[in-house]
Amino acid sequence: MRIFxxxxxxxxxxxxxxxxxxxxxxDIYEPRVPPELLEEIQDLDxxxxxxxxxxxxxxxxxxxxxxxxxxxxxDGRGVKLPGHPPRDFTDLKWQEIRxxxxxxxxxxxxxPGTEMPVRIGKVxxxxxxxxxxxxxxxxxxxxx
Numbered sequence: 528m529r530i531f532x533x534x535x536x537x538x539x540x541x542x543x544x545x546x547x548x549x550x551x552x553x554d555i556y557e558p559r560v561p562p563e564l565l566e567e568i569q570d571l572d573x574x575x576x577x578x579x580x581x582x583x584x585x586x587x588x589x590x591x592x593x594x595x596x597x598x599x600x601x602d603g604r605g606v607k608l609p610g611h612p613p614r615d616f617t618d619l620k621w622q623e624i625r626x627x628x629x630x631x632x633x634x635x636x637x638x639p640g641t642e643m644p645v646r647i648g649k650v651x652x653x654x655x656x657x658x659x660x661x662x663x664x665x666x667x668x669x670x671x
Contacts, residue, residue, distance in 0.1 A: 555614075556621060559638045560629050571628025575654070577661045585662030588655050593646060595659065603666035611641040616666040627660050634659075 560568045575581055589595040600606045603616035615621070634656045637645045647656045 555612075555618075556624060558625070558629060559641075560632045564632070565629075568628045568632045569626045571626070571631060573627040573631075573657050573660060575657050575661070577664070581658045582661045582665060584655070585658035585660065588651055588659045589662050593651050593655070593659055595663075598642070603663065608642070613641075613643075616663050619667050622664065622667045627657070627664075630660050630663070631656055 558565055589599075598606060598608060598613040599616060600613075605613035605615045631647075633643060634646045634651075635648070637643050647653055651659070
């Protein structure tokens, strides 16, 4: 009986840990940036103007090598996946309270407690990250 108890306890612990990790952000509007860095990161401005060319370049990254579309969907609303739901980029409240600097922090670091991986330095460049940020801002404009 003792042989079965250890694997069962280990399995139960793993399930509980995975459930807790998936529910890390109970408030979808909670910043993903650590509190000690938040003010500094919020002050980061996009160094590139939101031109049509940059928005188009960001769209190409979103639907192409950035792989954003896989989780956030064609319309930016997020696809239904197990675990923490992907960000809904059409959410006006989120768009208003989160800054471009915060979005870039997530692209550089991933989003702890979610399935959002690091993108900058792995599959896209810093400039491409700023461009995709411009594109993501367009989802609110096209929601209706």
